[in-house]
Amino acid sequence: MRARWLLALLLLGCHPKARWDPVANQLCRGKACYRVGELDSSWQLVHREGAAIGFYSAQTGGVIEANATCRDDADAAPLDVLTHHLLIGYTDRKVLEQRSVELARRQALHTRVAARLDGVPVLLDLYVLKRNGCIFDLSYAAPPARAAEGEPAFSRFVSGFVDERSS
DSSP states (O other): OHHHHHHHHHHHHTSOOOEEETTTTEEEETTEEEEOOOOOTTSEEEEEETTEEEEEETTTTEEEEEEEEEOTTTTTSOHHHHHHHHTTTOEEEEEEEEEEEEETTEEEEEEEEEEEETTEEEEEEEEEEEETTEEEEEEEEEOTTTHHHHHHHHHHHHHTOEEGGGO
16 A cells, blocks of 8 residues: 555646746646737736646736646547536626637637635636647636726737647
8 A cells, every 4th residue: 555655646746837938938737738818017927836727917917827638538428528627616796708719720719707715706718629639728817997907918828829739
């Protein structure tokens, strides 16, 4: 039994670390390697873990994030179910808009939601897509009164998305 635990710990230490290239706006970790659109200097890198990266703007009070999850069963869940998973923890959710769009030559689900997080109102803008065994989600969260200020940055971030494994 002890040998199994040691092997598990050894294997956990062997997972490749994420590499963020700020010049190319590219994050690579394991099977996941993707690029996002450039954000201006008002957006500061605040989170990088696994295949996820997040930026915060004090100017807008908003957060822009990207994440990739690659697994054998990635294609099994529908996009609306995957989107719902992103909303876990939010209350008083009201879907403002939800539509299918093309992103990186794949069908994606674009959803805008008004919700509350710990009682605080927030506007969420979400994109979810599946590609070659990976689930990608791109998100923007901001206080409703200031959300419009960060929307152009998020649009650039999303429009620059590329699954680098296929290019």
